[in-house]
Amino acid sequence: MTSTTSSTSSRRAKARRSARRKESTRGANAVGLVGIGRLGSYVLHRLRARGIAVRARRGDDAGLARTRVVYLCVPEDRLPEISARLARAWRDGPRPRAVLHAAGNLGSDALAPLAKLGIGVGVLHPMRAFSRRAGREHVRAVQNCWTCSGDAAVLAQARWLVRQLEPRAQVWALPDDAGARRLYHAGCVLANNGGLALHQLAAKLLAGAGLAPEAADQGAAALLNSAVFRGSRGRVLDGAVQLRGPLARGQLQVVREHVAALGRASRAGHAYRVLSLELLELAQRGKRLDRRTVAAFERALR
Incomplete structure (x- = not known):
């Protein structure tokens, strides 16, 4: 009886350790998301469907800091205010590896307050429009394409994020200067x-x-x-x-x-x-x- 009880307890302990390891892995690859509009809703549903932890609670800047990458899916005129707010919140303590924004006509300099903290910043722009139902259905396109800008480390994080969203999508690097972005x-x-x-x-x-x-x-x-x-x-x-x-x-x-x-x-x-x-x-x-x-x-x- 004692042996059976001990064996059961051992299995339960192993299961708890395995669950903690899985949760730790999911946390290490968690994605922070700001803005749940058409693009943000799509990103949220796709990542959760693939088992990626997403932190998207409004005002939870501390939670965003404990993610692998933060994706800002907000109108471009909100980027200065949001990047300044996050920079203040993350001045001391943990920080994500990279912060990306989705505005196709702006460069990584739109996130200058975060760059000053040493956080990798860049742009990840989807080359297609999203419908209001995009969060509940996969957008069917001839070929899903994204562009990204930033240094090598940031590009690696951008490509990782796209692989989680759409494993077969094309991802191309784009020069991070104003003239190229306007064209x-x-x-x-x-x-x-x-x-x-x-x-x-x-x-x-x-x-x-x-x-x-x-x-x-x-x-x-x-x-x-x-x-x-x-x-x-x-x-x-x-x-x-x-x-x-x-x-x-x-x-x-x-x-x-x-x-x-x-x-x-x-x-x-x-x-x-x-x-x-x-x-x-x-x-x-x-x-x-x-x-x-x-x-x-x-x-x-x-």
């Missing part, structure tokens, strides 16, 4: 919201041609989805992508008719010419058109 953020805005603007312009033209509004909307969306899919399967900057339409086929007269129908003063006409010139450059890189044809298209589109 980067402008490109993100153009790819994201610019696609919606193009959708609207195209749908207006289709509706103006006589399609019902719903048909015009869905038809424009289907064509845009097709273009995005083709772009994702090729390399646009190398010209290794499948082009469609009159420009790709060298139909100069059709393009002239489009320009005349849209008018040079309209926004749709201006967008058509600007985007067609980009497509012309793409066709040149892909060696689809000879120089004489390219020059003729340029004259028609200028």
